[in-house]
Amino acid sequence: MRITVIGAGPAGTLLACYLARRGFRVEVYERRADPRLLDEDESRSINLGLSARGIAALTDIGLMDTLRPLTVPMRGRAIHLPGGAVPFQPYGAHEGEILHSVLRRDLITTLVDHAEAQPGVTFHFRHRLVGLDRETAAARLVHEDTGAASTVEGDAVIGADGAFSQVRAHMHHGLRAEHHQEILEWGYKELTIPAADDGSARTRLEALHVWPGEDALIVAHPNRDNSLTGTLFLPVERFGEVTDPEEFLGERFPDTLDLMPHLAKEYAEHPVGHLVSIRTSPWHHRGRVALVGDACHAVYPFYGQGMNSALEDCTVLDRCVGDHPGDLGAAFAEYQRLRKPHTDVLDELSKQNFVELRDRLRSPLHLLRKKADLLLARALPGRWVPLYTMISHTTVPYADALARARRQDALLRGAGAAVAVAGLLAAAPAVVRLVRGSGRSTVTP
Numbered sequence: 001m002r003i004t005v006i007g008a009g010p011a012g013t014l015l016a017c018y019l020a021r022r023g024f025r026v027e028v029y030e031r032r033a034d035p036r037l038l039d040e041d042e043s044r045s046i047n048l049g050l051s052a053r054g055i056a057a058l059t060d061i062g063l064m065d066t067l068r069p070l071t072v073p074m075r076g077r078a079i080h081l082p083g084g085a086v087p088f089q090p091y092g093a094h095e096g097e098i099l100h101s102v103l104r105r106d107l108i109t110t111l112v113d114h115a116e117a118q119p120g121v122t123f124h125f126r127h128r129l130v131g132l133d134r135e136t137a138a139a140r141l142v143h144e145d146t147g148a149a150s151t152v153e154g155d156a157v158i159g160a161d162g163a164f165s166q167v168r169a170h171m172h173h174g175l176r177a178e179h180h181q182e183i184l185e186w187g188y189k190e191l192t193i194p195a196a197d198d199g200s201a202r203t204r205l206e207a208l209h210v211w212p213g214e215d216a217l218i219v220a221h222p223n224r225d226n227s228l229t230g231t232l233f234l235p236v237e238r239f240g241e242v243t244d245p246e247e248f249l250g251e252r253f254p255d256t257l258d259l260m261p262h263l264a265k266e267y268a269e270h271p272v273g274h275l276v277s278i279r280t281s282p283w284h285h286r287g288r289v290a291l292v293g294d295a296c297h298a299v300y301p302f303y304g305q306g307m308n309s310a311l312e313d314c315t316v317l318d319r320c321v322g323d324h325p326g327d328l329g330a331a332f333a334e335y336q337r338l339r340k341p342h343t344d345v346l347d348e349l350s351k352q353n354f355v356e357l358r359d360r361l362r363s364p365l366h367l368l369r370k371k372a373d374l375l376l377a378r379a380l381p382g383r384w385v386p387l388y389t390m391i392s393h394t395t396v397p398y399a400d401a402l403a404r405a406r407r408q409d410a411l412l413r414g415a416g417a418a419v420a421v422a423g424l425l426a427a428a429p430a431v432v433r434l435v436r437g438s439g440r441s442t443v444t445p
């Protein structure tokens, strides 16, 4: 069977590897140029946090050992507080519970190389999907440079073409489909923390750096050349209002002025990106079309799970295809049934984590709660697992992780209430003595 994959992002390239392993012929069409042919400047690459789900998928196709040397470990969060303190919050209770920062370009080129080395996989760059017959899986494409149009026939089309998927639009057109899209009122801009003149890192490298704030937030991932790529998040209209970014950031996050020597220039030159969350259904059509990754569930980036869940989709879809040999209709339906409840939960978690990063990280109470979580995880290994650990360091399905975290929270609240009651009971004799001594009939503790 021949499958047409649209989009050579993380999901499309990984899926090509999986499908080739199952013996499919795979034609991948991508509107951008081959990232292997661009020089560094042309393909300015963002970096992404790779965690357990992505790692599991890349290990499954035998690529993690090749990729690991291209990543920088992030062992926890370095939280930059206004007074200058930078407390470090480890990611997990155990040594191996870390994230890996990887350049999107490094990830994609590794995946494309691996996919192309399999028999039956061909990549066609600079080809944009412009039309789709969802009943026959015929895809219409246009070459971005020459404008030449072509139609590609196949047994099925998989849309891995991101949040604004054209495959999804053509598949849903005229059907009773659900589509829920939100654009966050905050956008983002990239800012660099370059290596120092002597080539060393200007700040602790093996960490995700966060500058939390209610009206501005920065997150920075490390790179292998000792630089870090920062992402400044602001309410979208604020980007235009800020005329002096050094003054604006200097007031809120004083240490960024030393860390970002090119701040003013980059602020002026770099575009504002928008953040979108998408829930949609159906994810497939009669064994002819299916969607993976952001095309069927884009989430805000604040849990660092968009790409990881896109890679995990491919693992789930691959298993469904294996469980229903020769019946893509059944495989696609099973894939959506198994997967959608979990990516819906991820959408909620990603929205909540925006509030955590922005508002709660500075709170001593929040830091204390995080510490308590880690202590409990160490004291009760396997029995107490913080939600963040389950999402980022395990492959427990998202909805199951949330349900378990809620049970743990209820226990903690119960224990808190028990401690309070025990405290009252212990204090009762003293209260009675006080009441008797003062001759009053009631005392409110």
Ligand code: FAD
Pocket: 006, 007, 008, 009, 010, 011, 012, 029, 030, 031, 032, 047, 048, 049, 050, 127, 128, 129, 130, 160, 161, 162, 163, 165, 166, 188, 231, 273, 292, 293, 294, 295, 301, 304, 305, 306, 307, 308, 309, 310
């Ligand atoms: P995409 O990466 O969007 O790839 C889609 C591909 O399809 C693109 O190459 C595009 O050119 C191509 N395409 C689109 N339309 C067409 C067409 N008509 N014809 C042909 N080709 C087409 N996720 C994490 O897991 N960890 C992180 O730390 C993280 N950080 C992020 C930070 C920011 C600021 C943002 C915005 C996102 C972040 N994400 C992160 C999310 C992550 O980038 C996405 O979830 C992930 O890239 C989705 O992969 P995908 O392959 O589904 O789609």
